[in-house]
Structures are given as structure tokens and as C-alpha cells.
Amino acid sequence: MSLATRLQQRWYSDLPPPWWTLPLEALYRSVSAARASRTSPVTVGVPVIVVGNITVGGTGKTPLTLAIVDELRARGMNPGVVSRGYGGSQVEPAVLPEGATARQYGDEPALMRQAGATVAVGRDRPAAARLLVEHGCDVVVADDGLQHLRLARNVEICVIDGARRFGNGRLLPAGPLREPVSRLATVDFVVCNGGTAWGDEISMSLYGSEAESLADPSRRMLLEYFRGRTVHAVAGIGNPGRFFHGLHERGIDVIEHPFPDHHDFIPGDIVFGDEHPVLMTAKDGMKCQAFAGPNVFVVPVRAKCPATFYDRLMSLLGADTKRG
Numbered sequence: 001m002s003l004a005t006r007l008q009q010r011w012y013s014d015l016p017p018p019w020w021t022l023p024l025e026a027l028y029r030s031v032s033a034a035r036a037s038r039t040s041p042v043t044v045g046v047p048v049i050v051v052g053n054i055t056v057g058g059t060g061k062t063p064l065t066l067a068i069v070d071e072l073r074a075r076g077m078n079p080g081v082v083s084r085g086y087g088g089s090q091v092e093p094a095v096l097p098e099g100a101t102a103r104q105y106g107d108e109p110a111l112m113r114q115a116g117a118t119v120a121v122g123r124d125r126p127a128a129a130r131l132l133v134e135h136g137c138d139v140v141v142a143d144d145g146l147q148h149l150r151l152a153r154n155v156e157i158c159v160i161d162g163a164r165r166f167g168n169g170r171l172l173p174a175g176p177l178r179e180p181v182s183r184l185a186t187v188d189f190v191v192c193n194g195g196t197a198w199g200d201e202i203s204m205s206l207y208g209s210e211a212e213s214l215a216d217p218s219r220r221m222l223l224e225y226f227r228g229r230t231v232h233a234v235a236g237i238g239n240p241g242r243f244f245h246g247l248h249e250r251g252i253d254v255i256e257h258p259f260p261d262h263h264d265f266i267p268g269d270i271v272f273g274d275e276h277p278v279l280m281t282a283k284d285g286m287k288c289q290a291f292a293g294p295n296v297f298v299v300p301v302r303a304k305c306p307a308t309f310y311d312r313l314m315s316l317l318g319a320d321t322k323r324g
Contacts (some may be wrong), residue, residue: 004260008057011167017174022108025174030148032171032179041152042126047139047317048153052146054179055166057261058238059159060193062283063206063303065143069117071310072139072308080132082151083109083143085121093122095131102286107262108143108288125151139317146177146187155316156187159167159204161239162195188316191305194242199262202309206246208301214285214292223299226279227251232272234280236263243299252279259284267291291311 010017017025049068053059065081072079090107096105096113105113105121113119118137122128125148129140145151146158160166167176184190190201197203211226213219231252235243236259247254255276259269265287270278278296280288285298 002260005267007173011170011176012164013168015295017168017170019180021174025171025313028172036039036149039149042150043152044129044133044140046133046137046177047155047318048129048142048151049139049155049157049313050142050151050153051157051159052142052144053159053183054146054174054183055159055161055164055176055240056178057176059161060191060206060303061159062112062143063301064157064159064191064193064204064305065141066112066115066117067303067305068141068310068313069112071313072141077138077139078096078137079100079141080118080120080129080137081109081112081141081143082125082129082132082145083112083119083121083141084123084145084148085109086144087264088121090121091123093120093124093131095135107283107286111322112143114286146183155189155313157189157191158187159193160201161190161212161242162192162197163242164239165195189309189313191309193303202305204303204305206242206301206303208246208299211279211297211299213294214289214296214298215294221297223250223252224249226277229253230276232257232270232278234270234278234284235259236265236284237261239283247279247299263287270296273303 051061051065069079085106088104090105094289096109096119100110102110105304109119109121120128125145128223132140137193166181169175171177174297191204192201193204209223210220211223228251233254234257238261240258244254244256270288280298282300
């Protein structure tokens with residue numbers, strides 16, 4: 001078991017953090033504060049919505065980003081998504097072409113492009129956002145980037161994992177937090193993915209009802225088909241347990257295969273020497289398309305939020321729009 005995995009388990013347990021993480025936590029706090037005080041936000045000429053989190057690992061930001069894109073389009077707007085492109089080889093800011101690969105642009109940007117979104121990546125996120133504006137986008141949605149303060153924003157949305165929430169409540173590396181929990185008081189929305197929403201938090205759920213063959217996307221079946229059957233479940237996301245639990249809830253007998261977030265899959269990672277089907281997340285599937293066999297399926301998910309959330313979001317954008 002890697003050090004990172006052992007640390008993550010400690011963050012979400014009742015055990016105290018390792019002693020050596022405490023001075024590093026203090027250093028992380030001071031460096032983060034100094035960096036924030038020196039940052040001058042850059043505007044890009046259109047409204048910017050940032051969808052991020054304050055913890056390490058996935059909380060459901062990308063599905064929510066896609067849901068917001070769909071809602072903006074339904075209200076007559078032309079949104080684009082900006083992302084750092086983590087895990088991809090692309091260095092300079094670029095708009096993703098059709099057929100963009102995870103290897104070049106990162107798994108999440110490639111997934112969003114495949115879903116039909118206009119996406120730009122770049123370590124310089126203001127420059128990438130300007131590319132979207134040049135392509136006619138009238139609103140930019142930043143997938144992640146709550147801590148990337150160079151990109152000026154009109155609306156901040158923090159997504160939290162409703163099951164794990166904030167772990168031991170400590171900053172990296174003593175805990176899972178990128179920023180203190182007090183940061184939530186400064187954002188416009190706190191969206192709770194799963195679990196129970198507290199106070200003014202917006203409740204969000206992820207739903208997926210179908211499995212789609214990676215080798216032949218036209219081959220689809222309801223997840224109910226796998227009820228009572230044994231499958232290999234593969235997940236290289238921030239919280240693999242969320243994916244496994246969702247399959248268990250549908251009565252599927254799951255053999256769990258967790259991998260680190262943004263894992264660079266190879267053929268051996270999804271070959272298990274038996275006839276059981278393999279189910280994986282859509283994000284992970286982006287990196288396995290070239291070598292997936294006929295028995296490998298992805299389970300796409302969508303985010304569902306109350307309609308009032310989108311109405312309030314439009315109000316903050318100053319957009320007088322209604323759903324078409």
C-alpha cells in the first residue's frame with residue numbers, strides 16, 4: 001500500500017495524523033495564504049462560474065459541470081468549459097478537437113468533450129478561457145480551480161462528498177483539505193453530492209441507469225441486466241467506494257478494483273482471466289478505449305440538482321433567461 005493511500009485512510013478515520021505531517025500542514029497553510037495574497041485576478045470578458053472543492057480527490061465536480069453546461073444551453077447561452085487538463089501532455093492552451101484523447105488533454109476534459117461540451121485546457125487558465133471566448137462562448141465554467149485565483153470569477157460553487165465530507169478537518173498533508181472549512185462561508189453555493197445536505201447546502205445526486213460497451217458504444221444495456229451477477233468494478237477516481245457502492249445498491253455482486261485518481265490504465269489493469277464483465281467509470285473508460293475487450297463497459301452518470309439551484313445561479317450571473 002502506497003504512502004498516499006495510507007494517508008488517505010488516516011484522514012477519514014478516528015486516528016490522529018502522523019506526527020511528521022503537522023509541521024508540513026503549518027507550512028502548507030502559510031504558503032497558501034501568501035500565494036493568495038499575491039494573486040491578481042484576471043478577467044476574460046464574460047461571466048465565469050468556478051466548480052471546485054476544498055478536499056483532495058473527486059467529489060463530483062465534472063458531472064455537475066456538465067449539468068450546468070446543459071442548463072445554460074437550455075436557457076439560450078453558449079457555455080464553454082475550462083480545465084487545467086491534469087494528466088494530459090498538452091502544455092499550451094488549446095481548445096479540444098472532436099475525438100480528443102485523455103492522453104493528450106486529460107481524462108476529464110476528454111470526457112466532457114465527448115459529451116458535447118466546448119472545452120479548453122491550459123495550465124494558464126485565463127489564457128485557455130480567452131480561447132473559449134474567441135470561439136463564441138458567452139459564459140465560462142471552470143471545472144476545478146477553486147484555488148486557482150488568477151481566473152476572476154462571478155460565481156463560486158464548492159462540491160463536497162456527502163459521505164466523507166471533510167475527514168479529520170485538517171489541511172494537507174495532515175488531512176484532506178486544500179483550504180480550511182471556513183472557506184465555505186465565502187462561496188456562493190455548497191453542493192452536497194450524496195449523503196445528507198446540511199443547512200443551506202444544495203443536494204445533488206448522481207444517477208446512471210445504463211452500461212455502454214467501450215468496444216462498441218452502440219451496445220448498451222440497463223444496469224439491471226447485471227443484477228445478481230458477478231462483475232469486476234474498476235475505478236480510478238477520488239473516491240472509488242462511491243462507484244462500488246452504487247453498483248452494490250443495484251444488487252450487483254462486485255469484485256472491487258480501486259486505483260488512484262487519474263490512474264494511467266494499461267491493458268493488464270482490466271484483464272482478470274475470467275469471463276466476468278468489467279464495469280468502470282466513464283472517466284476511466286476514456287483511457288481504456290484503445291484496448292478494451294467486448295466485455296468491458298462504462299457506466300455514465302449525470303448530476304441531478306433542484307431547479308431552484310439553477311434559478312439562483314442565473315440570478316447571480318445577471319442572466320434574465322428562462323428554460324426553453
